[in-house]
Amino acid sequence: MEYHVKDLSLADKGKDRIEWAEMDMPVLRKEIRERFMKVQPLKGIKLGICLHVTTETANLVRTLKEGGAEVYLCACNPLSTQDDVAAALVKHYDIPVFAIRGEDEKTYYDHIKTVISKEPDITMDDGADLVSTLHKEYPELLEKVMGGTEETTTGVIRLKAMAKDGVLKYPVIAVNEALTKHLFDNRYGTGQSTIDGILRATNRLLAGSVFVVAGYGWCGRGLAMRAAGMGAEVIVTEVDPIKAIEARMDGFRVMPMAEAAKLGDIFCTVTGNIHVIREEHFNVMKDGAIVSNSGHFNVEIDVAALEKMAVKKRRVRDFVDEYTMKDGRRIYLLGEGRLVNLAAAEGHPASVMDMSFANQALSAEFIVKEGKNLKPDVYVVPGHIDNKVAELKLKAMGIEIDTLTPEQMEYLNSWDVGT
Structure with missing residues (x-):
């Protein structure tokens, strides 16, 4: 074979x-x-x-x-x-x-x-x-x-x-x-496994940190929910106005990445798009910022820009690369920008x-x-x-649920029964 x-x-x-x-x-x-x-x-x-x-x-x-x-x-x-x-x-x-x-x-x-x-x-x-x-x-x-x-x-x-x-x-x-x-795999699966990957890679405490989630689709929803559940202050970035409103009404701060980049301790992209975190964002991140991705391809973080900006790079832990900027700030990239839940954990x-x-x-x-x-x-x-x-x-x-009665089925299929 x-x-x-x-x-x-x-x-x-x-x-x-x-x-x-x-x-x-x-x-x-x-x-x-x-x-x-x-x-x-x-x-x-x-x-x-x-x-x-x-x-x-x-x-x-x-x-x-x-x-x-x-x-x-x-x-x-x-x-x-x-x-x-x-x-x-x-x-x-x-x-x-x-x-x-x-x-x-x-x-x-x-x-x-x-x-x-x-x-x-x-x-x-x-x-x-x-x-x-x-x-x-x-x-x-x-x-x-x-x-x-x-x-x-x-x-x-x-x-x-x-x-x-x-x-x-x-x-x-x-x-x-x-x-x-997507209601379960994307939300609960990605939410839990992404947090698992970030914690295995870094062993950092989420409670009290500022956690930036880029994208509020079903994966982003699950990740934001799990990060908040572990005590992080969650910021969501979005390009879709409806999803942005939803994130706000779910209790999260919403702002452009240009602003979130200044505040975040941990970042994770889950958008399916390219260069969501890029040079302009790296320029304003705080010393020690941790950047990760849980979208399918390793394009959501502009790793090439980070490589170009850094004056020094070293592997400090399994799945953690430290990039030192010209001004001495350090930015940590997890799993080479690939799916952190599978690069650093088990999916x-x-x-x-x-x-x-x-x-x-x-x-x-x-x-x-x-x-x-x-x-x-x-x-x-x-x-x-x-x-x-x-x-x-x-x-x-082992869960049982109700079934519709004949009367209920007739009601749902009719139009002439009102109040």
């Missing part, structure tokens, strides 16, 4: 960690995998997967394989791979993996191209690097692809741009748009990824059944899948 991982001797440790995560993923483990094993909905299908190679992803690809798929996995970020997990997937689960933590850009894209070379029927992406590379460099393989899925906000933005420009050649299900994904907890990856698995099944009826475009997860994931999660949590 072809593969490229760091060290197969790490496999046993990785298997233990995969099984630990599996315990907290009952929807994927029991409700979906057991059915997939019986009905084989993905039999004969090749899946090209570009996701963070973590314990949670391991349980997704295991489920897809049990459903009959031939799966090939590479990393969607050079710093997010857990090498022991990659080794375990190869050694214990016979899944071809092409991912090494800290791989350089050439190796990163070589791994993506290796997965593409397997000529997948379905792509499963996080950030759209797999899809964009396939479209740009392997147009001859596009006719074979029946559809794809996309995990994150950044990737959905890129895919919608491709669709708008008329270059997207097959339908893609935007898993990120599922309510059972989202398994419980929220259970829902996200349930959407991935069921969306792949949907593409097999309905992909031929979809035009090349970006689609939301079908409502029946979203609701099914929520129902399965509630069942796994």
Whole structure:
């Protein structure tokens, strides 16, 4: 079996960690995998997967394989791979993996191209690097692809741009748009795991600090909520007036980054955009400011500008680089500006990824059944899948809810009953 991982001797440790995560993923483990094993909905299908190679992803690809798929996995970020997990997937689960933590850009894209070379029927992406590379460099393989899925906000933005420009050649299900994904994964997953990454990297006390959150989408909401819960004074920066009002009414200060830069002790970007923190902001930051990113790509912080401005750079802790400015101020960059929750920590907890990856698995099944009826475009997860994931999660949590009475259903479907 072809593969490229760091060290197969790490496999046993990785298997233990995969099984630990599996315990907290009952929807994927029991409700979906057991059915997939019986009905084989993905039999004969090749899946090209570009996701963070973590314990949670391991349980997704295991489920897809049990459903009959031939799966090939590479990393969607050079710093997010857990090498022991990659080794375990190869050694214990016979899944071809092409991912090494800290791989350089050439190796990163070589791994993506290796997965593409397997000529997948379905792509499963996080950030759209797999899809964009396939479209740009392997147009001859596009006719074979029946559809794809996309995990994150950044990737959905890129895919919608491709669709708008008329270059997207097959339908893609935007898993990120599922309510059972972004309301929980983005908010609670990103909120907790980002704080985890910042604390593991720095061991700093959040209570009493000024914490600047750039962007108030679902990831920003979750991060601001968790930072405030640990005693930080939270400032939110935004470009969207509606989100800015929401942040203010949620109790946070709102101001431009130019002003927040003067006040913040810790900064984190979660916007999906480029150069949110840049030279003009570095120029006014206080000595000791900590800068991090939890958006998908390492473009939200202008690291090149920081490198150019600094007269000295040194690694002071794992995942912490100290940049000394001409005036003696020190700015600390976490995880090289990459996803801090995966560069310095382990990513989202398994419980929220259970829902996200349930959407991935069921969306792949949907593409097999309905992909031929979809035009090349970006689609939301079908409502029946979203609701099914929520129902399965509630069942796994042992929670029961009310159902509408016939009278209530009639009332909601009528227009002539008033006060």
